[in-house]
């Protein structure tokens with residue numbers, strides 16, 4: 541039986557509803573336009589927590605001036621239907637004014653770990669992410685919060701923030717959910733036309749080629765990066781922004797693969813920027 545889902549918009553509504561909840565609370569922060577990747581997080585929270593709260597907020601401060609904030613896809617009715625089916629109890633959809641009241645000037649910033657990879661390409665992005673996530677944590681006061689491995693650097697940065705600021709919250713990282721052809725699910729995949737959609741598997745193909753090399757004994761990080769670059773270069777419609785073979789914990793680029801390693805990349809397909817990653821253990 542699906543439960544009745546509750547919807548809150550203001551902070552007061554959220555806090556009032558939160559006060560009535562007994563037991564553990566799982567929070568799933570999202571920007572909406574939900575797909576099976578988001579829903580896998582909600583289901584995991586449902587399994588592990590007595591109450592599940594999902595936030596839907598397209599956070600303006602994590603978008604750069606030339607990014608897709610104004611055209612970011614939205615469909616609240618569809619999202620609510622999917623969340624009800626997945627067993628969420630409460631959905632918080634704050635407006636930008638609720639999250640950033642007039643005169644707002646307080647930011648949360650993780651330093652070193654936000655400099656490479658996504659941080660290097662998207663200045664200010666992680667400051668927006670950590671600030672909004674800290675605000676969500678304060679508002680919801682969850683027991684556990686669920687994030688996807690899809691945004692690998694984001695999960696590392698949030699885990700750092702939680703340790704550094706002593707949030708009493710367990711961060712749960714969930715595996716990447718993919719389409720049958722390997723493309724990582726993303727709200728941004730709707731921007732792709734039919735031809736671009738076929739090309740978009742290049743991220744998965746490039747990561748798979750590097751992983752295969754690793755499994756055959758390849759440990760030279762520069763060679764693994766080159767393998768990924770070569771696969772991407774063979775697709776005229778794909779434009780590589782970066783490929784990386786980095787230490788999983790520090791996110792520093794490696795010379796040799798010795799421990800847990802993050803292979804990651806950002807690739808433009810037309811105007812759509814896609815990211816993906818594999819973890820080598």
Ligand code: AMP
Nearest residue numbers: 570571572577687688690691716717725
């Ligand atoms: P977003 O709405 O893009 O901000 O994503 C909300 C959460 O869903 C983040 O923790 C993402 O990492 C996670 N997520 C997005 N896509 C996927 C996916 N394909 N598989 C698993 N988690 C995902």
